[in-house]
Amino acid sequence: KNHLSDRINSMSTSATLAMAAKARELKSEGKDIIGLSLGEPDFNIPDFIKEAAKQAIDQNYSSYSPVDGYADLKQSIANKFKRDNGLTYGLNQIVVSTGAKQSLANIAMVMLNDGDEVILPAPYWVSYSDIVKLAEGVPVEVPTSIDTDFKMTPEQLEKAITPKTKMIWFSSPCNPSGSVYNQEELEGLATVLRKHPNIFIVSDEIYEHINFIGGHVSIANIDGMYDRTITVNGVSKAFAMTGWRIGYIGGPEWIAKACNKFQGQITSGANAIAQRATIAALDAPISSIKFMIDEFHKRRDLVLELLGEIKGFNLNVPEGAFYVFPDISSFFGKTLNGTLINNASDFALYLLEKANVATVTGEAFGNANCIRISYAASEKELREAIARIKAVV
Numbered sequence: 163k164n165h166l167s168d169r170i171n172s173m174s175t176s177a178t179l180a181m182a183a184k185a186r187e188l189k190s191e192g193k194d195i196i197g198l199s200l201g202e203p204d205f206n207i208p209d210f211i212k213e214a215a216k217q218a219i220d221q222n223y224s225s226y227s228p229v230d231g232y233a234d235l236k237q238s239i240a241n242k243f244k245r246d247n248g249l250t251y252g253l254n255q256i257v258v259s260t261g262a263k264q265s266l267a268n269i270a271m272v273m274l275n276d277g278d279e280v281i282l283p284a285p286y287w288v289s290y291s292d293i294v295k296l297a298e299g300v301p302v303e304v305p306t307s308i309d310t311d312f313k314m315t316p317e318q319l320e321k322a323i324t325p326k327t328k329m330i331w332f333s334s335p336c337n338p339s340g341s342v343y344n345q346e347e348l349e350g351l352a353t354v355l356r357k358h359p360n361i362f363i364v365s366d367e368i369y370e371h372i373n374f375i376g377g378h379v380s381i382a383n384i385d386g387m388y389d390r391t392i393t394v395n396g397v398s399k400a401f402a403m404t405g406w407r408i409g410y411i412g413g414p415e416w417i418a419k420a421c422n423k424f425q426g427q428i429t430s431g432a433n434a435i436a437q438r439a440t441i442a443a444l445d446a447p448i449s450s451i452k453f454m455i456d457e458f459h460k461r462r463d464l465v466l467e468l469l470g471e472i473k474g475f476n477l478n479v480p481e482g483a484f485y486v487f488p489d490i491s492s493f494f495g496k497t498l499n500g501t502l503i504n505n506a507s508d509f510a511l512y513l514l515e516k517a518n519v520a521t522v523t524g525e526a527f528g529n530a531n532c533i534r535i536s537y538a539a540s541e542k543e544l545r546e547a548i549a550r551i552k553a554v555v
């Protein structure tokens with residue numbers, strides 16, 4: 163028995179980070195690995211954001227910030243919510259954190275008691291279930307499939323609700339499936355939720371701008387949902403600022419207050435320089451990041467076309483984010499070049515070892531039939547990676 167807590171012993175390692183580490187290891191051994199496992203834009207941060215950070219250093223933003231973020235940053239966030247989502251949040255409803263990941267962890271820690279159930283439409287973002295478990299909540303996975311574009315139907319939601327249901331967590335655009343819930347689909351879920359006024363919603367909208375259909379809908383905007391939705395967002399994806407670690411929430415004041423209290427004992431305010439830079443990012447017109455979205459759109463089409471030529475890859479058409487999530491279950495039970503493929507993990511490992519392409523098993527996202535391929539990579543890398551995949555399957 164080791165001396166670590168049951169808490170950490172029962173936690174799984176982030177599968178996406180583990181795959182990235184494994185790919186790095188193979189790379190350092192001299193293998194020519196193409197990494198398509200991480201959820202990280204491959205663009206440089208726009209210059210005006212870098213300038214704002216440099217200025218912040220020169221202006222000596224080097225002290226602790228308010229725990230919930232600088233007031234002027236929270237004002238920029240409030241403006242952003244209004245401009246992009248039609249949502250009105252006062253400054254006391256907003257909390258800035260060290261990445262949306264911390265925003266999510268804060269919410270779990272302040273909302274969940276032992277045994278509270280959290281509905282996770284699967285596939286879901288890799289960390290949701292472990293964050294929920296860390297807070298002693300119980301993840302309740304609702305499996306979806308490619309047949310419904312990996313979206314949960316109102317009937318499925320209704321069936322998953324029990325007297326212990328406390329929350330539902332989902333992302334739209336979704337990591338890993340790229341699916342986007344439209345107005346009608348969210349209305350459908352809201353109709354069920356209106357019958358259950360004690361259920362709270364975490365709406366993770368971090369891929370909001372990486373949307374190829376042009377219509378992002380926030381569930382907080384749907385009748386009756388505002389008072390029980392926590393809208394999560396951040397600058398990692400839209401502004402290629404993953405390492406700057408800024409995320410934020412808008413939600414009911416009492417929840418924001420609790421997150422502020424919790425964060426005050428754990429991390430204090432997020433990085434001061436990154437917060438100042440985030441003001442510049444959020445104040446800029448969306449047109450300043452359009453080049454990234456256009457590029458992701460092009461790559462999505464390319465990847466769908468190339469993967470579509472591989473027999474056994476069954477694909478939905480992702481409407482946002484920068485992942486494809488092919489169903490590769492047709493390979494299960496087959497032997498490829500002497501390797502028996504029993505499940506998605508075997509398949510991802512096979513691609514890593516035989517094609518030198520790093521992807522992530524769908525099992526990490528609660529769907530054992532798929533793998534996730536990130537297309538946040540250059541066109542050249544994507545073409546080469548998919549050609550290699552094609553050659554080994």
Ligand code: PLP
Nearest residue numbers: 201261262263287337396398409
């Ligand atoms: N939510 C989703 C759906 C994500 O994909 C990610 C990052 O991969 C995050 C949250 C966390 O983002 P951050 O870098 O702000 O912690």
